[in-house]
Amino acid sequence: DGGITQSPKYLFRKEGQNVTLSCEQNLNHDAMYWYRQDPGQGLRLIYYSQIVNDFQKGDIAEGYSVSREKKESFPLTVTSAQKNPTAFYLCASTLRGGSQYGYTFGSGTRLTVV
Amino acid sequence: AQSVAQPEDQVNVAEGNPLTVKCTYSVSGNPYLFWYVQYPNRGLQFLLKYITGDNLVKGSYGFEAEFNKSQTSFHLKKPSALVSDSALYFCAVTPTYVGNTGKLIFGQGTTLQVKP
Numbered sequence: 001d002g003g004i005t006q007s008p009k010y011l012f013r014k015e016g017q018n019v020t021l022s023c024e025q026n027l028n029h030d031a032m033y034w035y036r037q038d039p040g041q042g043l044r045l046i047y048y049s050q051i052v053n054d055f056q057k058g059d060i061a062e063g064y065s066v067s068r069e070k071k072e073s074f075p076l077t078v079t080s081a082q083k084n085p086t087a088f089y090l091c092a093s094t095l096r097g098g099s100q101y102g103y104t105f106g107s108g109t110r111l112t113v114v
Numbered sequence: 115a116q117s118v119a120q121p122e123d124q125v126n127v128a129e130g131n132p133l134t135v136k137c138t139y140s141v142s143g144n145p146y147l148f149w150y151v152q153y154p155n156r157g158l159q160f161l162l163k164y165i166t167g168d169n170l171v172k173g174s175y176g177f178e179a180e181f182n183k184s185q186t187s188f189h190l191k192k193p194s195a196l197v198s199d200s201a202l203y204f205c206a207v208t209p210t211y212v213g214n215t216g217k218l219i220f221g222q223g224t225t226l227q228v229k230p
Contacts, residue, residue, distance in 0.1 A: 006157075033217075040123075042222040043204070058217075090157055100165045102148045102206075103218055105157035 006106035023091035032074035037088040120221035135190040137205030
């Protein structure tokens with residue numbers, strides 16, 4: 001079945017450590033997105049990419065980095081510069097950004113700092 | 115600034131009663147409108163969308179929503195609530211003007227609690 005796979009489901013990070021969250025889709029979607037979700041704050045956009053080898057900062061990009069080397073993959077790295085990384089991270093994709101198709105979401109990764 | 119508002123953090127209804135989850139928006143042009151549902155520790159699932167045409171759209175699990183252009187609203191409704199409808203609901207909008215970056219703009223979410 002087509003869909004978006006996020007891994008791992010749970011991730012623990014030590015202070016000062018970089019970690020990478022995986023997001024893979026087999027929907028042949030052009031655009032991909034990373035959101036951070038905190039209780040009571042809804043979804044906040046971290047980064048997005050509308051085509052391969054191109055990406056833009058969202059509203060809260062500081063302390064995060066991404067790459068888009070392949071159409072199906074959009075990994076997110078949470079760097080040590082992100083001071084409060086504990087959150088639920090959601091990846092999404094759509095056929096074309098701004099289109100009537102809406103987003104397809106992955107099942108999320110819960111990141112906890114230990 | 116473009117935005118989506120869900121004025122209620124939580125909506126409580128009794129099972130079998132009708133439910134409404136409110137959403138209003140402020141975007142340029144004629145937007146595309148969406149509702150998503152999220153269960154605990156899961157991703158968002160698509161419920162329904164309004165693109166054009168009939169103002170009343172029907173979606174998954176018996177949900178429907180009414181687009182009201184004059185009031186810039188897109189309220190989610192269901193005639194008879196189920197306990198299993200208890201979840202977090204998000205309204206989202208994407209503007210359709212030329213040059214739009216294509217991002218969905220999300221509301222803050224409304225927790226729906228259906229009591230037996």
